[in-house]
Amino acid sequence: EGSASRPASYVFASPVRLEGQTVGVLAVMVSLAVVEQAWALSKDPIIAIDSDGQILVSNVASWRGLSVSEVETDADLRLVIEDGSPSNFVQLANRRPRSSRLELGKPLTVLGWNVVIFADTTEARRQSARAMVIALLLCVIVGGVLWAMLNRREEQVRRSRRNQAASLRLERRVRSRTTELRRANAQLEQEVRDRQQAESDLRQAQAELVQAAKLATLGKMSAALSHEYNQPLAAIKSDAEIAEMLIARGTPGKAAANLGRIGGMVDRMAEIARTLKGFSRRAGTDIKPVSLRQVIDEALLLLMPQIKQNGVELKTSLPQDDIIVRGGKIRLEQVVMNLVSNALDAVRSASEPRIELTLERTGSHAVITVSDNGGGIDAEVLPQIFDPFFTTKDVGLGLGLGLSIAYKIVHDFSGTLAAENDEAGGARFVMRIPMQDAQTLAAE
């Protein structure tokens, strides 16, 4: 039996009998101090209770020898024996709802004891709580990571879907642009073809026009020539017939006038031929210093009979000293004669026919002006009067070559020929030719 101050001892006793009579008792006392020392290493209370509920051995010294019901440990623990059977139930009644102690009991049947250890579960609970917190944390972390991964995966899927959609859109746009471009290209090609076609059409039309113009010129020329020649030919024919008749009648003297007219007609035809020759002659073969005074004098000398015949007043104004230009004398005379004879034609119907011819110098040019008081040149024919075969004169009176030849001659001598209408009515032709300078003149 132990007490608070002394550990218990276990006594094994056996009676010593001699001839049926008990003579003594053999007792062996085993101290339980060794057991208690071993138990003392545990920080949890351990008790061994007998069948009466008495604590025999304990590592809590104050409990030793007490009955289980008497043990009043601390605020938390109270040992109770339930339903009066301590061998089975030693319980730690907890005054708090949650007990921090776990009773583990093991009956020692040989001794009729019960060994109970009150294991402190606080640490285990704390550890389990810690483990739970850690597990929770781990769960949270893993969950978070999973969530983030899921999110990322979803974002990737969304992005790739977006990219796919964008690339699809782009592809569609490229396709539509390509068709558009192809269409535009085809259109351009068609346009180029059309333009080439138009160009070749134009060239064709141009060639046709040139041909037509040539034919028209030729037609005009042949019409003018046939009229020019037919008129004297008809006159020659009738004169020849009359002369023949007069000779047959025995009055040949009367035929002389007819024969003379025939000679005149032939001269006229020869003149026409000469004009045509002048038109086709190559120019610029003989260019020499020419005196314009001389040119004018000789031209007027040749035209004087006509001027007088028509009662035309001719007014000339020439400079004191001569003006020399480079050109051909005969051709320049031809120009002056043509201008004056056109003026004569123009003043034919005028009441006081007048022609004015002036020669002057302006700067480095000699200027010859021929003006008349005729009807002037109609505005619509003005641009055409230098064209070959352009004439407003009646058939047989003009070939339309005079002015075109004159224009060509003046240009051959680096000059210009222009026509305009006088303010007082009538036409004015102005011819400008560069003057021969003194040095070149002296050298020649």
Ligand code: ADP
């Ligand atoms: P042609 O005298 O044979 O008609 P020209 O080439 O000399 O040929 O003249 C062309 C045309 O210019 C004339 O038919 C005429 O209509 C016009 N013309 C020329 N000189 C004059 C002028 N002094 N006044 C008015 N018209 C003129």
